[in-house]
Amino acid sequence: MRNYDVDGIQFDYIRYPFQQPQINQTFGYSKSSRYLFKEMTGVDPIEISPGHPLWNQWTGFRIHQVDSFVARASRHLKKVKPELIISASVFPIEQRDRLFRLQQNWEEWMRQGWVDMMVLMTYALDTGNLEERIELVFDDSLPRSSLVIPGLRLLKVPDPVTIDQLQFIRNLPISGFSLFATENLTPSLQGVLSRVQSSEKSQPLPYREPFKTALTRYQSLQKEWMFLANKQGLKMDKDSFKNMDAQGKQLEKALNQLAMNPSRQNLKIAKQTLRQFQQQFPNWMGNHKQTYNYQVQVWENRLQTLDKLLLYGERRMISNSKIR
Template identity: 25%
Template sequence: MKQLLLTILFITFVLPLTAQSAGEMVTRPPKYEVRAAWVTAVYGLDWPRTRATSPEGIRKQKAELVEILDRLKDANFNTVLFQTRTRGDVLYRSKIEPFNSILTGKTAADPGYDPLAFAIEECHKRGMECHAWMVAIPLGNRKHVANLGNASVTKQKSAICVPYKREYFLNPGNPATKEYLMSLVREVVEKYDVDGVHFDYLRYPENAPRFPDTYDFRKYGKGRDLAQWRRDNITEIVRHLYKGVKALKPWVKVSTCPVGKYRDTSRYPSRGWNAFHTVYQDAQGWLGEGIQDQIYPMLYFRGNHFYPFALDWQEQSNGRQIIPGLGIYFLDPSEGNWTLDEVERQMHFIRTHKLAGQAHYRVKYLMDNTQGLYDVLEEDFYTAPALQPAMPWIDNVPPTAPTHLTVTRLPDGYIHLSWMPATDNDKRNVPTYVIYGSDTYPVDTSNPENIIAQRVQGTEYTYAPVRFWTAKKYFAVTAVDRCGNESEAGR
């Protein structure tokens, strides 16, 4: 019976995708799709390489990030998961936790600028969203905590911190932990124009039967078994953070990256490694309760360890956005023995089954064009821009259409567009605009190949064609609110 099941899975999931990876590419990419990359700051894995210890160092450190963002933009990415909190330290000016030493080489040293503010500004310039990626529960090893000194949360809030296996963790069983995490999130959401808050390691350590929470379990367990109590603790933190963000700015997306296999499925077993049992994440329960906008399951697997579990996430999504995290680091020979067609098949599968998009871990392997992945994305998969999928569970009313579009062709070959502004039902937000251009009239705004620019602020835009003879003849403009609702076109 098991052999029959494996055969069915192979035919269903792998054979059609193998044919696609051999050249049967989709002619037009979807108009709405999340295309994300994790930019990892811990240990400087992706960024930065240069220390900000002088004006020149600051300039170089910024330039390194700009280079990453430019290349993501060139390949039509639209989402940057920018590491904002690592392990008890941060990459923004916080009144709660110290700066990460990776910025300057010294713990708690101010780099002379605000990296998160800079990242948001540069992402928005390029029409990309910037999500603050925050590691939640781990606080680092003993050496790291010692280096933070009195600035460490282990000193400032010792009651909510516990040592376990030579590392320190926030204690999910202490009700004050969720309040502490929310204080950090509140800082980020209130002070910065982030598009999302993305939680990593919002879970217990793997296989931790001796995690030191016996006192808390006796105090707060209320008749539940230990495993259920721990799952409830994580869910309560997720619930508290989600509701807290929505009370501040409803349009800010809240997401997590749970372990990629939720639990055993009817199609394939998780072989004892899953979110539900191993790290106490009831992530599909979060989706069912509606306390996540997006889930980025870390599906860093191949073959039948990927496809059945990706499908399971989609089937249990409750209408929320599922964006599988792809383990592109396994393309590096020193990390694994994957070949490029593994990632290509996974991306075809994601699109075939209409998941919301994909995320790439990590951006270094895109920048290095490992096994030609960047080229394949740019030339085959991300051949046109994509807009963000909407969040109708937050707001499903699009802005009014912009009006009185005026097109002025300038002597230098540039084309100046201007229009009258749109309005949104949420008066706290001014809509941004998407510019479309085509050689046919009316401009087909359903075709992403006609997108010239997105997230345009203001009511003017100057279009610079690559060559004057490539200039589009006709134009259209739509308005988009912060929840991704797009208006009718103004022409």
């Protein structure tokens, strides 16, 4: 990493293998682990099983082994390159079951700021199954200072299904997505993506430039609203549209100032202006929502994504010691 301009580091398989203790399928019994646990408890972990008074402690011991590695690796990497992005591929399994079966405590990694972006392995062969697996993205208890994005499987998934999954994700309050894997990104799919992606060549990356991403995404929303207004496709009275347009311009100005000059004060103004806009948005869209409820929900989701990007950017700004 000292010799190359590395953009980021991805942690993969950062866990123990899947386990079924009920049939004696467990892992983590290296000589050093057995020695350390016995030093702590006086018991060799190979002698215990589920139901034993020390089993939960043994599970916690292994969780700590993974956590401590992530913490040490993160601190070391950030010391070498503070602006480095650290991400991890993680399982979208309910936390208690996940800790019991593979000791992957990624919520703690987010909480401690060790990992910047979690890539949920929400791989699915159809959109319905993806919708079921993606529920963890909307868990309100998750720390909001790290990005959490879904992963899409490309292997053996037809191009139309992939596009359908992408559209489903874009309508949610999610800052981005991950495609797995590069070797399955076929020329035909690349052709489809090139036609449906934005024509602008230099789109900022959410994990690298969250404030600029928030600005460009809000500007896209503005263009959509203005297009519909010009086509008389927005069911809003003149006063509501006038107020939304005025506050919208204030929000664009605040986001632009933050993108051009990231600072504590500009971030505070942008967050306040966005919050005020979000609070008024349902009132402005009251009439339109009666006919186009889903469309308004998508817009609200995209405004919520802006909030997530600002929170993530705030943590990045703090960790990089760039607050002025």
